[in-house]
Amino acid sequence: MKLLIIEDEEGLRESIEEYFTEAGNICETAATYSAAISKIEMYSYDCILLDITLPGGNGINILKRLKDNNHQDGVLIISAKNSLDDRLQGLDLGADDYLVKPFHLSELKARVSAIIRRKMYNGSNLLTFNEISIDLQAKTVSVHDKSLKFTRKEFALLIYFIANKGKVVSKNAIAEHLWGDGIDLADNFDFIYSHIKNIRKKLVEAGANDYIQAAYGMGYKFAGQ
Amino acid sequence: MKLITLYNRVNIVTTIAVMLITGIIYYQAISWILIDQADKSLKVEEDEVFDYVKLNKQLPQVFESKDQQISFTSAAPNSVTREFIDTLYKKDKDEVESGRGLISSITVNGKYYKILIVESKVETEDLIQIIFTITFGLILFLLLVLLVANRLILNRLWQPFHAILKEMKLFNITDNKEITQTETRIDEFADLNQAATAMTIRAKHDYKELKTFTENASHELLTPIAVINSKLDTLIQSENFNDRQSKLLNDLYSAVARLSRLNQSLLLLVKIENRLLTDQQTINLKQLIDEMLLQMEDIFADKQITVTARLEDKEISGSRYLIEILLNNLIINAVRHNHAGGEIVIDLTTAALTIKNTGADEPLDVDKIFTRFHKSAQSDGSGLGLTISKQICQSLNFSLTYRYSKPYHTFCMFF
Numbered sequence: 001m002k003l004l005i006i007e008d009e010e011g012l013r014e015s016i017e018e019y020f021t022e023a024g025n026i027c028e029t030a031a032t033y034s035a036a037i038s039k040i041e042m043y044s045y046d047c048i049l050l051d052i053t054l055p056g057g058n059g060i061n062i063l064k065r066l067k068d069n070n071h072q073d074g075v076l077i078i079s080a081k082n083s084l085d086d087r088l089q090g091l092d093l094g095a096d097d098y099l100v101k102p103f104h105l106s107e108l109k110a111r112v113s114a115i116i117r118r119k120m121y122n123g124s125n126l127l128t129f130n131e132i133s134i135d136l137q138a139k140t141v142s143v144h145d146k147s148l149k150f151t152r153k154e155f156a157l158l159i160y161f162i163a164n165k166g167k168v169v170s171k172n173a174i175a176e177h178l179w180g181d182g183i184d185l186a187d188n189f190d191f192i193y194s195h196i197k198n199i200r201k202k203l204v205e206a207g208a209n210d211y212i213q214a215a216y217g218m219g220y221k222f223a224g225q
Numbered sequence: 226m227k228l229i230t231l232y233n234r235v236n237i238v239t240t241i242a243v244m245l246i247t248g249i250i251y252y253q254a255i256s257w258i259l260i261d262q263a264d265k266s267l268k269v270e271e272d273e274v275f276d277y278v279k280l281n282k283q284l285p286q287v288f289e290s291k292d293q294q295i296s297f298t299s300a301a302p303n304s305v306t307r308e309f310i311d312t313l314y315k316k317d318k319d320e321v322e323s324g325r326g327l328i329s330s331i332t333v334n335g336k337y338y339k340i341l342i343v344e345s346k347v348e349t350e351d352l353i354q355i356i357f358t359i360t361f362g363l364i365l366f367l368l369l370v371l372l373v374a375n376r377l378i379l380n381r382l383w384q385p386f387h388a389i390l391k392e393m394k395l396f397n398i399t400d401n402k403e404i405t406q407t408e409t410r411i412d413e414f415a416d417l418n419q420a421a422t423a424m425t426i427r428a429k430h431d432y433k434e435l436k437t438f439t440e441n442a443s444h445e446l447l448t449p450i451a452v453i454n455s456k457l458d459t460l461i462q463s464e465n466f467n468d469r470q471s472k473l474l475n476d477l478y479s480a481v482a483r484l485s486r487l488n489q490s491l492l493l494l495v496k497i498e499n500r501l502l503t504d505q506q507t508i509n510l511k512q513l514i515d516e517m518l519l520q521m522e523d524i525f526a527d528k529q530i531t532v533t534a535r536l537e538d539k540e541i542s543g544s545r546y547l548i549e550i551l552l553n554n555l556i557i558n559a560v561r562h563n564h565a566g567g568e569i570v571i572d573l574t575t576a577a578l579t580i581k582n583t584g585a586d587e588p589l590d591v592d593k594i595f596t597r598f599h600k601s602a603q604s605d606g607s608g609l610g611l612t613i614s615k616q617i618c619q620s621l622n623f624s625l626t627y628r629y630s631k632p633y634h635t636f637c638m639f640f
Contacts, residue, residue, distance in 0.1 A: 009448050015455035022462070080447035102451035102485045105458035153523070168461045172478045179520065180553075191523040216466040218475050 001046040001116055002026045006036040006062065007078065008054050012101075016049065019105040020112075023166060033057030040066060040073070046119065047074040047112050050095070052081055060089065067094045074115040078103070104173035106164045113163035129162050130224065131208050143206035153178050154199050161212065161222035170219040196220060229379050236371060244364040248357070255356060259349040260325060264309050267327040270295065270342050278333050292345040300339040305330035314345040322347045385409035389418050396425055398432045436495055443492045450485045457481065490609040494597075497547065497616045504544045510552075510573055511536040517552055518571075521560070529566045536573040541640060543621045551617040554610040555580050555636055562634065570633070576640060581633040588629030595625075 003020055007013040008031050017027045028043070030036035033056035040048070040062065048066070052059040063075055077090045080101040090098050096115045099108060117127065117136070125137035134141050139155055141148045150158065160177055161169065171189040178192075196212055204210050215221045270293065277285040284297050294314065307329045314324030326343040388407040396404050404425050407418050457477055466474065514536055518525075525532050541548070559569045559582035567583040593599045595615040600608035614636075618625040624639045 009452060011452035012448070012455050015452070015459045018459055019455075019462075080444050080451070101447050102454040102481070105455050170458065170461060170478055171475075172482050173458070176482070179524070191527040194527075195523070215461070216474075217468065217471040218461060218466070218478070 002043075003028070003112070004036075004039055004043075004045045004048045004073075005029045006049060006054065006059065007051045008032065009051075015105060016108065019109065019167070023109070031055070033059075033062070036062055037065065040071065044071060045073045046116050047076060047096075049108070049112070050075055050077050052077060052079040052090075060093065063090065063093050063095055072119070074112075074119050076108075076111055076115055078108070104170065104176065106160070106167060106169040106173045107177055109167070110160050110163040110177070127159070127162065129165070132158075132162075132203065134159065134162075141202075143203060143208040146206050148202050148206055150199070150202065153195055154202075157195055158199055161220070165211075165222045165224060168215040168219050168221045174220070229375065229383070232379065233372065233375050236375065237368060240368060240371065241364070244360075244367075248360055248364070251360065252353065252357060255353055259352065263325040263344055263346065263349060264327070267309070267325065267342050267344060271327055271329050271340065274329075274340060274342075275331065278331055282334060284331075284333055284338065292348075294343045296341045297338045298341070300330070300337055302332075302337040303330075304337075305339045312343055314343050314347075316345065323350065325349075382411065385411065385414040386417070389414065389421055393421055393425075398425075398428055403429075436499065439491060439495050443488050443495075446488050447485070450481060450488065453477075453481050454485070487609070490613060493550070494609065494613055494616060497613065497620055500620060504546075505542055506545050507540050507542050508545055508548055510539045510541055510548075510578065513548065514552060514571065514573060517549075517556060521556065524560060525569070528560060528563060530560060530563055530569055531567075532569045532571070534571040534573075536571070537575060539573055539575050539578075539640070541621070547617045547620070551614050554614045555638075558582075558610055558614075558636070559634075578638040578640075579635060580637075581635045583632050584634050586632070589627065589634065591627055594627055 003025055005013055005016050005020075005027055007016065007029070010031070013029050013031065017029055020027050028039060028045075030039050033054045036050075036054070036059075037057075050059045050062060054062075059077065059079070063077070066073060066075065075095045077095045077098045078101060079090075079098070096118070097111050099111055125135055127134040127136055131143050132141065133143075134155075136159075139150075139152075141150045141155065141158060156178060157174065160174070171192055174192050175189055178195075200210055200212050209224065211222050211224045213221045213223050274285060274295070285295075287295055287297065292314075305328060308327075310326045310328060312324050312326040314322045316322055323346045324343045325346050326341055329340040329342070331338050331340055385407045392404040392407065404422055406422065407414070409415050409418065457474065461474060514534065518532060518534060556569075556571075559580050562584040563569065563582050564584060568581075569583075570579075570581040572579040572581075590599075595611050597612045598608040599612075615625050618638060626637050626639070628635050628637070
């Protein structure tokens with residue numbers, strides 16, 4: 001898929017670009033308001049990652065421009081401003097999602113995947129990964145057409161892993177994804193472990209490959225192509 | 226004690242004292258003058274007797290006068306000393322008045338007589354009494370006038386002071402409202418008013434600066450935190466790490482997460498205090514708490530905490546975002562300060578939400594738990610959770626209280 005990263009902070013822009021490029025996506029970047037405008041005028045993207053505060057202008061205006069010209073690009077706002085007004089303003093104007101800085105790249109990837117899924121497979125809610133198929137609407141998981149019982153969190157975690165397949169996802173990122181960033185019980189992530197153990201067990205017992213690997217004690221990786 | 230009470234007390238006591246002292250002096254002076262008068266008239270009478278005796282060589286005839294009596298009695302030679310005395314004046318048989326007398330002596334034809342001249346003092350005393358009554362009445366009247374005047378005038382005079390005081394009491398640094406000017410012609414109060422207004426403007430200005438600074442600093446801080454976080458995410462993709470390296474990376478992750486949460490909490494506090502989150506929604510608390518408990522069940526299970534929830538339906542109106550944070554903070558607080566195998570009891574009635582948890586065997590410091598950055602030694606939180614909860618409660622006009630009764634630490638929120 002083709003992404004446009006509009007972000008003026010070089011370090012962050014590079015990280016995002018690298019994270020998405022490695023997963024086989026095409027990424028273009030814009031560091032200023034005017035650069036962003038000329039890119040969106042010329043090309044179309046599957047998803048645009050849009051920072052609000054930019055040199056030379058406000059990201060919200062870029063969003064307005066996209067919507068005024070009826071561009072179909074998905075838009076994910078990434079901003080350090082997390083006031084409710086900013087969120088609502090962005091979403092009201094037609095952004096698909098809003099992510100507050102700082103975020104984990106895996107969270108960003110999951111959000112982008114969700115937007116693209118909604119855009120690309122319009123109507124279809126089926127997500128397949130090799131022998132695993134997931135019905136996003138009904139929230140069911142099946143392997144080789146055999147339906148599995150997943151809890152809400154296990155389901156969310158599996159989707160998260162698939163969106164970040166091939167990437168090491170940190171335990172912090174998983175905890176924040178599942179429990180929200182309001183929960184700062186960072187001293188103990190044992191409960192993540194039990195969720196992952198359950199997912200692996202259910203998938204393997206149903207005849208799927210064991211895709212989830214522990215990665216150097218700091219996180220997990222959903223391996224496989 | 227009120228200023229007016231103290232003032233009245235001092236005023237009345239001094240007035241009475243001064244009046245009494247002057248009254249006594251006045252009385253003494255008048256008495257002295259009148260007695261001197263009486264003595265002079267007695268002396269005139271004595272002189273008349275002496276003159277009469279010198280001329281006639283015999284004692285004058287004693288006659289009844291209306292207010293003067295003279296009597297002569299023979300006495301041993303030279304036994305009488307001349308003196309003025311206070312005595313009684315027999316008006317009628319059984320009517321006695323106070324009187325002033327002069328005892329003197331005279332020798333007539335070789336015979337020694339004691340002379341006693343007595344004058345009635347009734348009129349003098351009447352005069353003194355009248356003067357005294359008038360004076361006393363004057364004192365009473367004066368006191369009464371003073372009291373009433375103090376009550377009325379002072380109360381009115383102090384009106385601006387009370388108005389200014391009320392304004393100052395109502396003053397809230399986070400409000401956008403200025404304190405209103407109180408009209409007054411009295412210089413002192415006008416000064417006070419000016420000083421108060423200037424002070425509040427200065428305080429507001431400083432507060433605003435600080436607030437802007439906090440917000441800006443917070444926003445600026447978020448960007449590098451975001452960079453660090455994303456770089457860490459990128460770094461862990463790269464290669465295999467040994468245990469030591471992964472431990473370091475984990476610590477970095479935790480520190481960054483903590484930093485970002487701290488930053489968010491600070492920003493949130495600024496926003497709540499400035500009432501920047503004002504969206505109103507009707508929220509079913511029971512539903513919200515049920516959802517949260519479901520969301521956190523792994524955390525409870527991990528710490529082997531038993532959660533008992535007795536929830537009645539209760540709807541409140543406020544910002545959903547804030548109420549979620551409030552409940553989240555309180556529940557997480559109950560988990561964090563619990564011990565493995567502990568207990569959390571949540572009671573929701575239409576009047577209050579009570580969250581009880583087991584934990585340390587001693588009460589927390591009630592005065593400090595709601596202050597910023599106060600946390601117990603074991604706590605790994607930011608020390609802002611309860612402060613934020615308290616602030617949210619305040620913004621919703623709820624009260625949040627803490628109490629400890631063994632073995633439960635109880636936070637209670639009254640709607």
